Amino acid sequence: MARFFTEPAFAHQNPAKIGVLLVNLGTPEAPTAAAVRPYLRQFLSDPRVVEIPKPIWWLILNGIILTVRPKKSAEKYASIWTKEGSPLKVWTEKQAKLVKGLLGESLPGQLVVDYAMRYGNPSIESQIAKLKAANCQKIIIVPLYPQYAASTTASVNDEVYRVLQKTRFQPAIRTVAPYFDHPAYIAALAQQVRSHWQVNGRGDHLLMSFHGVPRYTLSKGDPYHCHALKTGRLLAEALELTPEQYTVAFQSRFGKAEWLKPYTSKVIDDLGKKHIGQLDVFCPGFVADCLETLEEIAIEGKHDFVSAGGKKYNFIPCLNDQPLWISTLETLIKTELTGWLTNGKADSRNENQLNQTLSLAKTLNTPN
């Protein structure tokens, strides 16, 4: 009887915490066809990724793609796999650890920072369950995609809300807005290129390669193309490059349909044929090195450039664990935290954090 008049147990679990979940795409468990197949099945069954009507796509996916692609992709994964596992997972895990270190200092005991993968493990579902079990009643979702695409950012949000649909006591959610033009992110990108120039010399041309998406998504209103072009322009400005000194292109085309152009493979081939001295290649849209950057760009791209007649090919690694990038993540998260910690009232902490990141960027980002 008394049970009905007491508060439920969770009300006594004080203080409630705030969870932070970094979310990236996901990767197979092993570089084998058997491990790549279920990963591709989950990825390519997402209607945000492939928008072909389900019955037709089911036949193509199960009839051709899942028979042929896992073996081919597994061979590519094998060429980039590390002792610790898939690079995408290794970097994402490290990013979560580093961000946790930075945020923990300012809010000891109040935050739980972790990461999840949209496809494969650890899943968004299991990680939200973990955060709830740690009494996180508010969760900040950080999609590790600076440029918004329905196939990436929206898919992460869809999955978060699908999980919450099954939840009785839902945590409050904030999702980090696209940060393709955030000054701290642009400063981190510029620093990454400059530090590479310091080691390998400045190339004759900088190719900025973004993951592609089907061309029709642009006419349907997906802002991805515009976000990528703006990131490219801002990075070029930060590096003081003229329009002739850089190219924005799109890689990783999947299937026969037209994707965003120019295609990276074509640009690499054309620049190789021009016999340019040194080509620098950077992937600003990927915040962690992965199959698409390490195999397609670093290995295949180099081979194609040199075969076409190019001389020196310089692959610039992704942001990975670069301090300015980790501090960018901290800034993005603190922007959301500020809203919650001050109940929506304006707060100077947020601005201070951004200023701190930018002044750090200035000291590191001295021109060559």
Ligand SMILES: C=CC1=C(C)c2cc3[nH]c(cc4nc(cc5[nH]c(cc1n2)c(C)c5CCC(=O)O)C(CCC(=O)O)=C4C)c(C)c3C=C
């Ligand atoms: C950075 C943003 C990404 C967008 C946008 C994106 C769109 C997109 N991708 C596919 C198909 C595949 N992508 C694959 C790998 C892959 N894609 C991204 C990121 C974006 N994809 C990353 C980070 C990775 C690497 C994962 C890793 O394990 O390292 C793959 C799997 C590999 C393969 O078999 O080629 C596929 C397939 C589509 C169809 C799409 C937009 C509609």
Ligand SMILES: [Fe+2]
């Ligand atoms: Fe992809």
Ligand SMILES: [Fe+2]
């Ligand atoms: Fe690829």
